Amino acid sequence: MIEFLVEILGEVLLQLGGEAVIEGAWRLLGDPFRQRGRAHPVLAGIGLVVIGGAMGLMLWLVFPVRMMKSGGIPGASLVLSPILAGLVMHSYGRWRESRGGSVSYTATFWGGALFAFGMASARFLLIGRQ
Numbered sequence: 001m002i003e004f005l006v007e008i009l010g011e012v013l014l015q016l017g018g019e020a021v022i023e024g025a026w027r028l029l030g031d032p033f034r035q036r037g038r039a040h041p042v043l044a045g046i047g048l049v050v051i052g053g054a055m056g057l058m059l060w061l062v063f064p065v066r067m068m069k070s071g072g073i074p075g076a077s078l079v080l081s082p083i084l085a086g087l088v089m090h091s092y093g094r095w096r097e098s099r100g101g102s103v104s105y106t107a108t109f110w111g112g113a114l115f116a117f118g119m120a121s122a123r124f125l126l127i128g129r130q
Contacts, residue, residue, distance in 0.1 A: 032105050032115075044105035045114050052118025059119070060126045080122045086113030 026114025030045040054090040093103045 026050065032111060044078040045110065048106065048111055048114040048117035052111025052120075053122040054118075055115075056119035057126065060123050064127065066127055075124060077120045078117065078124060082113035082117040085116035086110065088112060089115075 030047070032044045032051065075092030086109040089107055090109040096107060098102050105117065
């Protein structure tokens, strides 16, 4: 009888844990694209890094070599890409705002920078393993 109760309790806990993971993933991946006032900024930032990392992985699968073959500084893309992407996304966000459009966390300096950092990090780690 006790084994049966433990088994039922374990199954319920696994289901609740699974639902919590799915709910958390849904929030994490959705918050970067919600209007800024409606999303939690930390969740949006983490989501942008995760989505950027996933995009970096997909790009690596298609193009698994360094994009620049020059004798530059290894890892420079980890600094330069986020800064440039952040500036571009900030400009885009301001442009949308000036036309009355809603602005998500993606269309901010930090949003663009975090996404680009996730993407550059994934590619840097994966290409470095070859």
